[in-house]
Amino acid sequence: MAEHHPVSDNKHKSALNSGASGGGGGGGGLSGGLSQPAGWQSLLSFTILFLAWLAGFSSRLFAVIRFESIIHEFDPWFNYRSTHHLTTNGFYEFLNWFDERAWYPLGRIVGGTVYPGLMVTAGLIHYVLNLLHVTVHIRDVCVFLAPVFSGLTSISTFLLTRELWNQGAGLLAACFIAIVPGYISRSVAGSFDNEGIAIFALQFTYYLWVKSVKTGSVFWAIGCCLSYFYMVSAWGGYVFIINLIPLHVFVLLLMQRFSRRVYIAYSTFYIIGLVLSMQIPFVGFQPIRTSEHMAAAGVFVLLQVYAFLQYLKDRLTRQEFQTLFFLGVSLAAGVVFLSVIYLTYTGYIAPWSGRFYSLWDTGYAKIHIPIIASVSEHQPTTWVSFFFDLHILVCTFPAGLWFCIKNINDERVFVALYAISAVYFAGVMVRLMLTLTPVVCMLSAVAFSSVFEHYLGDDLKRQSPPAEDSSDEDDRKNAGNLYDKAGKVRKHVSEQEKAEEGLGPNIKSIVTMLMLMLLMMFAVHCTWVTSNAYSSPSVVLASYNHDGSRNILDDFREAYYWLRQNTDEHARVMSWWDYGYQIAGMANRTTLVDNNTWNNSHIALVGKAMSSNETAAYEIMRSLDVDYVLIIFGGVIGYSGDDINKFLWMVRIAEGEHPRDIRESDYFTPQGEFRVDKAGSPTLLNCLMYKMSYYRFGEMQLDFRTPPGFDRTRNAEIGNKDIRLKHLEEAFTSEHWLVRIYKVKKLDNRDRLEHRLRSTDAARQKYTSKKVG
Template sequence: MMVRSQAADYGFQLNEFDPFFNFRATEFLVNNGLAEYYAWHDDMSWHPSGRDVSATSQVMLHVTAAATYKIFGANVPLYDFTILFPVVMGSLTAIVVFALGRLVGGTTTGLFAALLYSVSLPVAVRGTIGWFKSEPLGLFYGLLGVYLFLSGIHSTNKKVAVSKIIGGGIILAFGLSSWGGIVFFIIPLGLFFVALPFLRSDSRFLMWAVPLFVASLLLTVLTFERPGLNFLVGIEGTAMIASSSFLVAAYFLHRFIRKEKRLQYTGLFLAGFVVASFVILGVTEKEEGILDLPAFRYLNAMNPFLTTSEPLVDSVSEHATTTLRSSFFFNSVLMIFAGFAIWYLIKKKDEDQRFNIKNDLMVFSLILGLAGVYTASAFIRLELFASISVILLGSIGLCVLVKQFLLPQGIKTPKRITRIIFLGVIAMFLLVPIMLPTDSNWVKAVKGPPTILNGGSNYNVATNDWLDAMGYIKENTPQDSVVAAWWDYGYWISTLGERTSLADNATLITSRIQMIAQMFLSQPDEAHKILQELDADYVLVYVAGQKVSDSGAQQDLYLLNGGGDESKKQWFIRIAEEPLSRYLQQDGTSGTDLFWNETVLGKMFPFSVIAYVNPNTNQQSASYQPGFIPVYVKDIKYPPGGDGPLELVYASPSFEESRSVLIGVFIYKVNEDYAP
């Protein structure tokens, strides 16, 4: 918890964007009850259509947070409670990981798994203090559901088995309603169902246990609007039903086949079943279109080659394509132990009596590992699942190594000093990603200011620029105002500013986001018309940069590429389906003269290029040259009280005070009387 709470050093705030909507939804649920929540149509989002909250949200996240707040909240403000919620859930999930590891490989494996989970970077960065998003609770429910199912099918008490199996299905459904990413567990579970007839002979038990789990999962999912019926009729539900149907059919066939022939005939049956399934699905899909495909980002996870084909999906930083470098950084030395575990389980398990793992649990661990690594190849956010896979396999590998050395088979036990050295080497390996490199190790990587305090910029600073800007909107604009901004800031506007936004991080209406992008890239007169069509009263833009001039200089000089809209404009262009070369120079970031002089976004940035500078030679140029970077000076094009299509009504403190780091939030009022 201490590692994941480092962000509190900068300020006790929610982190990122989605947590602000989740807080607002949880607050509504606490104040109005479940019935009102399910009937809630949020008119402050996606103006003018609004948003059906229960059909488009992670309902179990809001319900669980509201319920636990009612029980444990005492006099703590709900906002503070939701800030602490992720780190508490992360601690509880570590207990579940211990239980899962112990089930698979014994207590030592469980202890290693819990330890590795507690320091894993992909897990930690999505479970820090203030990260009131889907992942922490979704992982808790998802892993708990998987654990209960696996524990249930290994229980000798039928009543206990039934309870665990049903509970596992229900809780896994809770996980799906908390975070759509939990659909990942459908992959290893479905493959595991298919593998069971090859691994276990207790057909009478599994023929009802697995369908019972699937039925409890699907029936519980249907009680939620999301994922709801789409899950049942989509690829995910079809996979669950098909794999469990194969299991039942295969075990039924076992009754008519001699024991020594079962594997051979089950393999032939599987091949026929797969071919028949694809034929049936292909014909019915072509004729009826009955299969409900998931959202693009889920298809992206199944097919990593789609990673650059959808600009809106690719514009999200956490959807960046996974690289080998990032994979090694996220998993580090754990990959060594996981690789050793895979080799050991495949080659040596049957020869070693010191490490007892059931064949079906061994196969599940291997399936989970392969599925996690494959899925994570799509984009960085899914490294979370690769991490879960590596943690389980890595803990098995560590357990095997420790037992191989400390409990040798058929030879003399090593001396005490030798054992101490061996344990020291293992500890040193485990400490490498936590301590090295000193400036970007796993501990340092999760320490940073909440996004609301640094605007999601590249600078490790904490300011009140965004909080003050939202305070201005809340206190100085009419209550029925509509604020246009890039979708990243929609949740902040509706939650902190308490005003209606046009788009937000739910990305529900792609055409609306495209329209906003087109507005920003349009000439001022055309942009004014689009803003009127959108019914917008105010427009917000965000610029992040750094002052590079001395305090005694005649005018402040700035470098702008710090992570604000000035750094996102290439995505505005792609999403608006405009040619990049029209608005950007060869370096892909610097704006062309057309961008600065003819687009409303260029004019809303209160800066102009004064010169281009080569940072290596200090050579200056009045026009862009390859290898040169633009230097800016302040230049407000739509001043307060002006007669243009927009007028600046608010600039955040770091702009007015000329601080060294600029976290510039600029709010413009749409001039209703403007006549082109």
């Protein structure tokens, strides 16, 4: 068991810096600093980090250059609208903001249902710039926030990797994460989403945690708490941190690597981090009342018991200590486990959420919570996605993990756990590829750094990873520890000579050229993926002609602008929840549902209206005071993300709440096919979504090779061409028929008679008189 010894910060220097402390002190100033190896090394590191920041920022500007400075996707539109409200009305008004334009007729309390870190960050930058008389619109701050923070992510990744390995690996990791597609996909210019700043907060929190574990300093632990507080304010992914750090401490206890440093770091982090995280209104008392946070509390209690038993170690005999240690740890673990079960059973602690279960069972959400499964980001990750987003790093990061496990210490236990858990979660859900990307960049940098260090060393003495490290302070005092760090096992000279035999200049040159070619291919791939896959705003589409010229399809903004200019200010628009944020942000009109998806029954009611016949849907729309209905139709231009392709999810969500009225099987053919042609289900061909999508489409012939009413997206001729609307009327159709808006008719002043009037034929009537007498 490790002993407790005081630790000083000045002993922890990287291998690249260790040789730079010598040298003369003459010369002073810049020239004197640059005359020493440390001065040149610092200048080179600063230059590389600056170039990595510049490369990361520049590679994220494709969308702005090709299109314009515009907010992308769906969620960023709500974030932008909230930030605009914050900068216009102030912070306290933002916290108390009740948004009456969302979730009609329920509304939404914004301040208590969002992570405010993104809005506050953008608003603070906007405030500082205006304070310095740099006039800039809040939209431009929101557009360029994620590219700017990519540079901060590179720096935090550099710091973390330097603590784990050495400075050379840190610089490589900073360059990797600056341009890797797995991170760029959520941080391009215009992608004003929580992940744009959350990955920086994630990496910086991990860096400060590793630093606090290495030093045992309360200063670094409090810094870790502050960074964790910022992470909690920015993104719900903070749950990953509050479970990974306790897992790290628990594994250190199992490996018998307990030390005063770990005790100080985790106790400070848990107590202060817990209090700070509860200051976010949206989080509130979740850290002490939800199952996702109970692992942290359990490890905290276990750590206190373990530390107390360590205190008793010197006051008891070996046999007494072993008996007490086994009973104490077992009893503490049992009490924690039973307490969590009891509190969960009594309802004080909330049970595991559906999102948590979907991480362990990929089919759970589709059966029980279809609204989660309907989101494309929540689908399992394909093998192609790993290579597409990470390229050669997929192959090299296991080598870096092996290097860390081979030369294990406290902080490398952390990065190994980080890598293993992130790989699993990224395989379960596409969205969590974002949490895997940083650790892949770090471990790949370790692998490349080790290879370059080995093959570019010439005849100079190769420096190993830092041996003077705080996490081995106790190990140096205790030679019986089985877990030694890199550089502690000294080889005999003969072994070193044998290991370096056969590495002639040709072998070194070949290996070096291969590594450089891989890095060059990685840079080319990253640029191509960023340019072609992740730099297209969803609100503006582009198509290319045979000669390479580009056509801009601006139907979304055209339709939203029409809504803004031609409808009443208080008009209520019904659409599927994907478009709620955009309608509220660009059209400034009231919506029934949006991307927050907090009320499943309300979304199911909209899904029921879309999947019912027109008469039944009209009753639902009247009950919700709907004035307009907006749908997306891609049959003309071949747009695959339209509402007909999403329609089955509307049916499934509606069936979950209204199983008597909506059944998914009714929308399939007897052969189990989903078809829009004549062989399609009669229920499908007469539902409201089908009618609104294909209204007047049967009259349109797109080209001479296809018949009228040919759907390019589904490659089929529609089955119902003679569509007549009774309760709706077409109000607007965009240029390429991508967005269609229908107005809901008001009730007639007098009910129409459905039957024909009785006809009378006066010519055939005979009037006769009868004599009475």
